[in-house]
Amino acid sequence: MVEKTKLSNPASKLPGWRMWVQSAFLLVWLDPLGLRLHTICSPVFHCYACPLSTFACPIGVIAQFGALHIFPFMAVGLLIAVGALFGSLICGWVCPFGLLQDLVAKAPTPKFDLPKWVGCLRYVVLIGTVLAIPYLFAEEHPLFICRVCPAGALEAAVPNITSQAIAGQQIAWPNTLKLTILGLFLIAIFFMKRPWCRILCPLGAIFSLFNRVSVFFLRFNADKCTDCEQCHKFCEYGIKPEESPNDLRCNRCLECIRCGPGALTLGSIFEETQTLKSAFENPERKS
Amino acid sequence: MLTKKTKIIIFSLLILLGVVLLTYGAFFHSTDVLPQQEDGYPPIATSEPALIKEVSVGGVKRDESGKIKQTYTGKAPEACPT
Numbered sequence: 034m035v036e037k038t039k040l041s042n043p044a045s046k047l048p049g050w051r052m053w054v055q056s057a058f059l060l061v062w063l064d065p066l067g068l069r070l071h072t073i074c075s076p077v078f079h080c081y082a083c084p085l086s087t088f089a090c091p092i093g094v095i096a097q098f099g100a101l102h103i104f105p106f107m108a109v110g111l112l113i114a115v116g117a118l119f120g121s122l123i124c125g126w127v128c129p130f131g132l133l134q135d136l137v138a139k140a141p142t143p144k145f146d147l148p149k150w151v152g153c154l155r156y157v158v159l160i161g162t163v164l165a166i167p168y169l170f171a172e173e174h175p176l177f178i179c180r181v182c183p184a185g186a187l188e189a190a191v192p193n194i195t196s197q198a199i200a201g202q203q204i205a206w207p208n209t210l211k212l213t214i215l216g217l218f219l220i221a222i223f224f225m226k227r228p229w230c231r232i233l234c235p236l237g238a239i240f241s242l243f244n245r246v247s248v249f250f251l252r253f254n255a256d257k258c259t260d261c262e263q264c265h266k267f268c269e270y271g272i273k274p275e276e277s278p279n280d281l282r283c284n285r286c287l288e289c290i291r292c293g294p295g296a297l298t299l300g301s302i303f304e305e306t307q308t309l310k311s312a313f314e315n316p317e318r319k320s
Numbered sequence: 321m322l323t324k325k326t327k328i329i330i331f332s333l334l335i336l337l338g339v340v341l342l343t344y345g346a347f348f349h350s351t352d353v354l355p356q357q358e359d360g361y362p363p364i365a366t367s368e369p370a371l372i373k374e375v376s377v378g379g380v381k382r383d384e385s386g387k388i389k390q391t392y393t394g395k396a397p398e399a400c401p402t
Contacts, residue, residue: 112338
């Protein structure tokens, strides 16, 4: 029993650094030097209309280029390269919109779990509002991603409305649907862990596709697993990491690697993976 | 179950594809953009980085004929209209 709970795994300290890493990256995204490098996309979900944004949002660029019927080589190239390197690690450790939800989730409110299938909605959003609607109907369509995006509403519309109100100018209100989605999002983040990332984020949907082949992945060592199910308790998204360590719903927060026996670690495809292989080839690994 | 070798091959192909797309987009890809007042003005070849900046402020649109057209004259808008 003692063996199950002690923290023998050095990598188990990694999750403690997550908030610091997210905060450090926030300085990169919030443009403290006023560079406004909007000719380049970032690999995170941060609206380019935000007064504090260093780079362009890749999802916004893909949708806008779709409306122009131009292939966005840079945005797609960046997402493929970053996805191949890190997969969903970007969502858990780098994305500022994820950090916002993580911070609000610390509020002592009851948290509700979500059914597994809602994760599929991310692909519906990606295909529908980022690819199909922009290409077919251009940016005037009410379901064009930027017209419904809560990140845009929160990071761009709210600061702009505030500055217009302070300056005594005429206020340019966003559409009702966008405000409604923002309202629902602001309520949801108090009662669910990362609702945007888990239900609707099209960028997370793209990165999750790389989870099985990205350089960094979650490694499960069946030989060390004591079946204590600590990882189930650590995972805030209802994933059973020992069953599917590279689940599409995983955002690589790496909380599960805090498991006492050290059965879960952050691995790299360039390391030897004998134990991982044996875990999947031997279904009676826990007998 | 993907083997280590397969994963490395897939990763290498993806990185190569990503870098090729990025490089092509950044240095070789351009699009003709018509100025708002078309009369006599030729289209301007706009590089992809410049086009990214334009779309981020709603500075270009596709008209009925399929041509990309600037939405403003003079100073660019400050923020995306959406």
